Amino acid sequence: MNDVSQTPAAAGKILPDAQTVTFVKHWTDTLFSFRVTRPRSLRFRSGEFVMIGLLDDNGKPIQRAYSIASPAWDEELEFYSIKVQDGPLTSRLQHIQVGEQIILRPKPVGTLVHDALLPGKRIWFLATGTGIAPFASLMREPETYEKYDQVIMMHTCRQVGELEYGRQLVESLKDDPLIGEMVEGKLLYYPTTTREDFHHMGRITDNLSSGKVFTDLGLDPMCAENDRAMVCGSLAFNKDVMAVLESFGLREGANSEPREYVVEKAFVGDGV
Ligand code: FAD
Ligand code: A2P
Numbered sequence: 001m002n003d004v005s006q007t008p009a010a011a012g013k014i015l016p017d018a019q020t021v022t023f024v025k026h027w028t029d030t031l032f033s034f035r036v037t038r039p040r041s042l043r044f045r046s047g048e049f050v051m052i053g054l055l056d057d058n059g060k061p062i063q064r065a066y067s068i069a070s071p072a073w074d075e076e077l078e079f080y081s082i083k084v085q086d087g088p089l090t091s092r093l094q095h096i097q098v099g100e101q102i103i104l105r106p107k108p109v110g111t112l113v114h115d116a117l118l119p120g121k122r123i124w125f126l127a128t129g130t131g132i133a134p135f136a137s138l139m140r141e142p143e144t145y146e147k148y149d150q151v152i153m154m155h156t157c158r159q160v161g162e163l164e165y166g167r168q169l170v171e172s173l174k175d176d177p178l179i180g181e182m183v184e185g186k187l188l189y190y191p192t193t194t195r196e197d198f199h200h201m202g203r204i205t206d207n208l209s210s211g212k213v214f215t216d217l218g219l220d221p222m223c224a225e226n227d228r229a230m231v232c233g234s235l236a237f238n239k240d241v242m243a244v245l246e247s248f249g250l251r252e253g254a255n256s257e258p259r260e261y262v263v264e265k266a267f268v269g270d271g272v
Helices: 129-138 142-147 160-173 202-210 213-219 235-247
Strands: 017-027 031-037 048-053 061-068 076-082 101-109 124-126 150-157 187-193 228-231 262-265
Touching: 017 076, 017 160, 031 160, 061 101, 061 129, 076 129, 101 150, 124 129, 129 150, 129 160, 129 228, 150 160, 150 202, 150 213, 160 187, 187 202, 187 213, 202 213, 202 235, 228 235, 235 262
Parallel strands: 124 150, 124 228, 150 187, 228 262
Antiparallel strands: 017 031, 017 101, 031 076, 048 061, 048 101
């Protein structure tokens, strides 16, 4: 394990594009979330990602892409992170404390934005693992509820504990002074596990293909006319979900060419 007292952040050294950590919460031994101050000049669209990082022992920045999990209107920025034990960034980042600094490059980008979709009636947020991060932003974004009659958040993890960040976030929305009333009756949350007993189980791909999620939630099946989707998970997950969405007639869109669904990788590689 790294000796964090020796890291530049802990030593109070000023990092390039430095932001200060204001909150840290550990959810499981592999997941944590944290909040940092927001650069005054940073404008982003809910669902986008930025590069964040720390300095290594030689003072060289280690930077990685991170979805901003807080909505565009929030005064601070929230991130939801994996802890990869031998990962160059997260082996260090997982020890970050309130008052320490991280690097945050203020250049937001990404495809999981409302502008990349044609108007529709329902929007599906489909995520595995930390792929829920951009939707933690979009579920707190008023535009989501202004644009759609129904918002369906499907989140799948191996274990129940890995769903807790998303569960608490969804639970908190009804009491949110800004969007509490907009969310009421519009947001449907469908968490599932695949490797531990839970009231709803199964992969997102299987629950869509079999129609189980439509039956469980009392919804009509997906169709290209009404449904829009945003997807964020591993490469294998994204590929398989895209095939399912295409089977319902939805087509992939982009900022430059809005269509019925958009996709972003939650991480690069095979997972930990
Ligand atoms: P790395 O060397 O980057 O990764 C080592 C290995 O760990 C990877 O090859 C992969 O197998 C696995 N891994 C990495 N990230 C994850 C993950 N999130 N879930 C499961 N396995 C993983 N990560 C987040 O935790 N939260 C985010 O919001 C987030 N947003 C991202 C957005 C984009 C567009 C991309 C491309 C990646 C995002 N990532 C996110 C992944 C992130 O960039 C890093 O890979 C992660 O922080 C681990 O960094 P590392 O240096 O410790 O290990
Ligand atoms: P499963 O347990 O059946 O593999 P991971 O931790 O491997 O990234 O997986 C996170 C969640 O996503 C797990 O519940 C896993 O289910 C599911 N998953 C992984 N790959 C796919 C895929 N190709 N299609 C659908 N779900 C997937």
